[in-house]
Amino acid sequence: MANQIDFNQSPSYRMHIDLNSCFATIEQQANPLLRGKPIAVAAYASPGGCILAPSIEAKTFGIKTGMRVFEGKKLYPKLIVLPPDPWKYRQVHLALRKILSAYTPNFHPKSIDEFALNLKGMPALKSMTMFDIANKIKKRIKNEIGEWLTVSVGIAPNRFLAKTAAGLHKPDGLDEINHKNFWQVYSTLSLPDLCGIASHNTIRLSSIGIYTVQDFYQASIRTLKIAFSSIAGYYWYLRLRGYEIDDMEFARRSYGNSYALPAGRQAFQTSKELAPILAKLTHKATTRLRAAGYKATGVHLARSYRDGSFWHEARTAEKILYDTRDFYKLAARLLLRSPSKPTRELAVSCFGIIKDSPLQLDLFSDEVKKASLVESIDKANTRWGHYTLTQARMIDTSTAVPDRIAFGGVKELEEFLQ
Amino acid sequence: MTTKLSVPVSVSLSFDHEHRKVVPKWVVWNKRLYPVTKLGLHHTYRQGRTLFHVFSVVSKSTFFRLILDTDNLHWKLEEIADGQPN
Numbered sequence: 382m383a384n385q386i387d388f389n390q391s392p393s394y395r396m397h398i399d400l401n402s403c404f405a406t407i408e409q410q411a412n413p414l415l416r417g418k419p420i421a422v423a424a425y426a427s428p429g430g431c432i433l434a435p436s437i438e439a440k441t442f443g444i445k446t447g448m449r450v451f452e453g454k455k456l457y458p459k460l461i462v463l464p465p466d467p468w469k470y471r472q473v474h475l476a477l478r479k480i481l482s483a484y485t486p487n488f489h490p491k492s493i494d495e496f497a498l499n500l501k502g503m504p505a506l507k508s509m510t511m512f513d514i515a516n517k518i519k520k521r522i523k524n525e526i527g528e529w530l531t532v533s534v535g536i537a538p539n540r541f542l543a544k545t546a547a548g549l550h551k552p553d554g555l556d557e558i559n560h561k562n563f564w565q566v567y568s569t570l571s572l573p574d575l576c577g578i579a580s581h582n583t584i585r586l587s588s589i590g591i592y593t594v595q596d597f598y599q600a601s602i603r604t605l606k607i608a609f610s611s612i613a614g615y616y617w618y619l620r621l622r623g624y625e626i627d628d629m630e631f632a633r634r635s636y637g638n639s640y641a642l643p644a645g646r647q648a649f650q651t652s653k654e655l656a657p658i659l660a661k662l663t664h665k666a667t668t669r670l671r672a673a674g675y676k677a678t679g680v681h682l683a684r685s686y687r688d689g690s691f692w693h694e695a696r697t698a699e700k701i702l703y704d705t706r707d708f709y710k711l712a713a714r715l716l717l718r719s720p721s722k723p724t725r726e727l728a729v730s731c732f733g734i735i736k737d738s739p740l741q742l743d744l745f746s747d748e749v750k751k752a753s754l755v756e757s758i759d760k761a762n763t764r765w766g767h768y769t770l771t772q773a774r775m776i777d778t779s780t781a782v783p784d785r786i787a788f789g790g791v792k793e794l795e796e797f798l799q
Numbered sequence: 800m801t802t803k804l805s806v807p808v809s810v811s812l813s814f815d816h817e818h819r820k821v822v823p824k825w826v827v828w829n830k831r832l833y834p835v836t837k838l839g840l841h842h843t844y845r846q847g848r849t850l851f852h853v854f855s856v857v858s859k860s861t862f863f864r865l866i867l868d869t870d871n872l873h874w875k876l877e878e879i880a881d882g883q884p885n
Contacts, residue, residue: 766847
């Protein structure tokens with residue numbers, strides 16, 4: 382095997398921790414009567430609701446994330462379906478952060494249930510091995526957060542392989558991928574097992590004769606650059622050899638909220654039908670934007686239709702925006718430009734965010750008065766709860782746009798750490 | 800089967816200073832006393848400035864979701880369940 386010497390020989394200081402079946406396991410922790418039973422946390426308990434997290438027991442019946450509730454119940458008719466309880470999950474996430482911070486300050490939450498740790502140079506490694514630390518973390522999670530919670534831990538010289546190692550044995554796994562065993566581990570994996578290689582990339586790779594992870598490892602930089610038509614090929618070359626290229630965090634660039642509209646009698650086709658939802662989404666996104674100390678320069682609106690089509694458009698404002706009403710005006714104009722068809726999902730976001738920007742005075746309106754009003758409304762909502770003071774057009778939207786945990790990111794958690 | 804409620808209940812809460820643990824001991828609901836046999840999870844959330852503590856507990860075969868409003872220290876029972884599908 383010609384390339385073996387290329388694998389990173391340095392010790393494994395990277396650790397990946399993945400809370401198994403996160404939402405469902407936390408629900409089983411909260412309610413011991415659900416333990417050992419197939420359960421699923423779904424966006425809605427109705428038959429069309431999307432399953433967000435099946436429990437470990439539900440997975441054995443073939444129930445998967447993304448299935449509809451009725452599909453899950455076809456596989457296991459006694460499936461217990463629960464609505465999400467975001468505060469429960471946030472609390473467990475924060476408790477996990479507290480435990481991990483005892484071992485290294487260099488840890489990054491990759492999502493609500495995943496953490497990437499770098500233990501290089503940490504005092505904990507003077508008296509313990511990486512495996513000792515992983516076992517101690519597992520034990521502390523059970524003692525300090527909940528005895529039903531299990532995590533899969535992966536150890537490797539880089540983040541990518543640590544995540545791959547965490548996926549080798551689920552639940553409650555503990556594995557290392559290093560220069561001694563990588564070739565054997567690669568022989569047990571298929572290309573889609575690698576995070577970032579979905580069906581599209583599998584096709585790309587197979588088009589140049591790469592069918593297995595071992596083929597992928599042995600491919601030259603030139604071959605991979607051709608396969609990916611970009612620098613991504615070089616990154617994959619390094620990743621598979623245990624070199625770190627993913628150790629970066631991206632700054633927030635926008636604040637947004639989306640809402641999957643319920644299927645039913647109302648088609649959510651016209652701008653009139655969608656305006657109250659748009660107002661609530663804009664209210665939520667802009668309140669979060671201001672709470673973090675930002676203003677923004679533009680609004681982006683996206684609409685997914687029931688026929689599978691998609692429309693989106695962005696508009697930059699002539700001045701810096703901070704007032705929900707101004708954001709809404711811009712978003713409403715975009716909504717009027719969008720095709721009027723039955724809608725499945727509506728998303729609004731504020732981009733071009735600027736921190737601590739001074740107030741730009743206007744010749745024709747009293748900006749100081751407006752800023753003071755916005756600040757007062759935010760204060761009232763902070764004191765008495767979200768949506769205490771809102772625009773009148775949001776009336777009748779009390780059940781729409783519920784509190785949710787974002788998939789694949791934890792930027793929203795910054796707001797709960799303040 | 801899960802039933803959502805919003806009713807006032809009596810709860811006895813105990814604090815163990817040695818282990819720094821706070822555990823509900825019993826619940827009185829519908830004139831019946833339910834000894835708490837297990838605490839599943841304790842978490843908190845805020846509604847405006849008010850902090851709420853949520854205790855997910857079990858008494859034999861009944862699950863209770865108990866809420867403590869820290870503004871007035873009153874308890875509410877928000878949910879009961881028997882661990883079976885609806």
